[in-house]
Structure formats: C-alpha cells, structure tokens
Amino acid sequence: MGLRGAIVAMSPERVIGQHGGLPWHYPADLKRFKRLTLGATIIMGRHTWESIGSRPLPGRRNVVVTSKQLTEVECFASIDDALATCIGDVWFIGGAQxxxxxxxxxxxxxxxxVPDRVDxxxxxxxxxxNPEQWQAGPLQTFSDDERLSRQRYWRRAGT
Structure with missing residues (x-):
C-alpha cells in the first residue's frame, strides 16, 4: 500500500462545503488537486460523488463509500472494504462524514x-x-494564486 491521505480545501472556519457543493472556485486549487490525485485511487462519499456530477474523474480510480448501489462507479459499504481493494496511493476527497x-x-x-468566509x-x-495526533507542516502560499495557502499535516508516530 502506498500513501493514504486526505485532500481538502477549507475556509478559516473549516468549512468544506455548502448546499451540496464547494462554496468557492479556485482554478489553482483544482489544478493542485488534479496533480496530486492523478494515477491514484480517490475515495469519496455519495454526496461528494453527486457534487462532481456523478461521473468519474479521469485518470484516477474512483471509489464511492455508500450503502446504495450505484452503477456508474465502484461502490463499497465501508472504508475498510474499499481499502482492502486498493494498491498504490489513496486519497480521501470528502465529504465531511x-x-x-x-x-x-x-x-x-x-x-x-481558502480566504472565503461562508455563512x-x-x-x-x-x-x-487533534494536535497530539497530527503535526502541522509549514504554511505555504500558492505560487499561482496568492489568495490561497497550503499546509500538510503528518500523523505523529505512534498515533
């Protein structure tokens, strides 16, 4: 198994979505998302699947964790079931649950x-x-959009 990570865009208040979609649009973030996830397995919940138009993102293995049976994508009842089929890098792409x-x-x-305030x-x-479980890396500004910054969190050893 390769890397297992979560990839997310969020506001200062940790908002990740509103009304079933992203409450912002930043091409630089979408470009970064694509670069990091191409060639990997992406695992998402059903609402995220619906928010991307119920069609697979190209160049990635698309997996949905849901109790429903969808015909246009691989589905599993649990994260554990989905992970049991994965080889290589895996990115969890949302939603909140x-x-x-x-x-x-x-x-x-x-x-x-993202700088947006969502009400x-x-x-x-x-x-x-939990800061006892996650070590924050440096905060870095996007080179192609100075409104955005990125930060990585690494699981602390033994947690």
Whole structure:
C-alpha cells in the first residue's frame, strides 16, 4: 500500500462545503488537486460523488463509500472494504462524514486554505484535528494564486 491521505480545501472556519457543493472556485486549487490525485485511487462519499456530477474523474480510480448501489462507479459499504481493494496511493476527497471516518486511516492531510468566509445554512465542516495526533507542516502560499495557502499535516508516530 502506498500513501493514504486526505485532500481538502477549507475556509478559516473549516468549512468544506455548502448546499451540496464547494462554496468557492479556485482554478489553482483544482489544478493542485488534479496533480496530486492523478494515477491514484480517490475515495469519496455519495454526496461528494453527486457534487462532481456523478461521473468519474479521469485518470484516477474512483471509489464511492455508500450503502446504495450505484452503477456508474465502484461502490463499497465501508472504508475498510474499499481499502482492502486498493494498491498504490489513496486519497480521501470528502465529504465531511467520510473525512471523519477516514482520518483514522490517513498518514497525511493535504489542506488548501481558502480566504472565503461562508455563512448561511447547509454548511459542512472538516473535522477538528487533534494536535497530539497530527503535526502541522509549514504554511505555504500558492505560487499561482496568492489568495490561497497550503499546509500538510503528518500523523505523529505512534498515533
């Protein structure tokens, strides 16, 4: 098994979505997401699958964790079942419920920090990270969009 990571874009308040989609659009973040996930398995929940148009992202093995049976994508009832079929790098790409369960399986979290403040209803959040389990790397500004920054978190040894 290769790398197991979560990749996420979030606001300063840890918002990751609203009304079933991303409440922002940053091409530099989408480009980074593509670069990091190409050739890997991406695992997502059903709501994330629906938010990307219910069609596979090209150049990646697309897997959905759901209790429903979908015909256009590989589906598994649990993260453990999905991971049992994976070879190589795996990225968990959302949503909130999947992230909450998947972090126990991750060695790395790759975060894009967006400047947007998101208010209103139907807002979903990324789980809070326990600093005893996760070591934050340096905060770096995107070279192609200075509004964005990125930060990686590595699982602390023994956790």
């Amino acid at each position: 999947l992230y909450a369960e998947a972090l126990a399986h991750c060695d790395l979290i790759d975060v894009t920090l 209103g209803d139907e807002v979903v959040f990324f789980p809070e990270l």
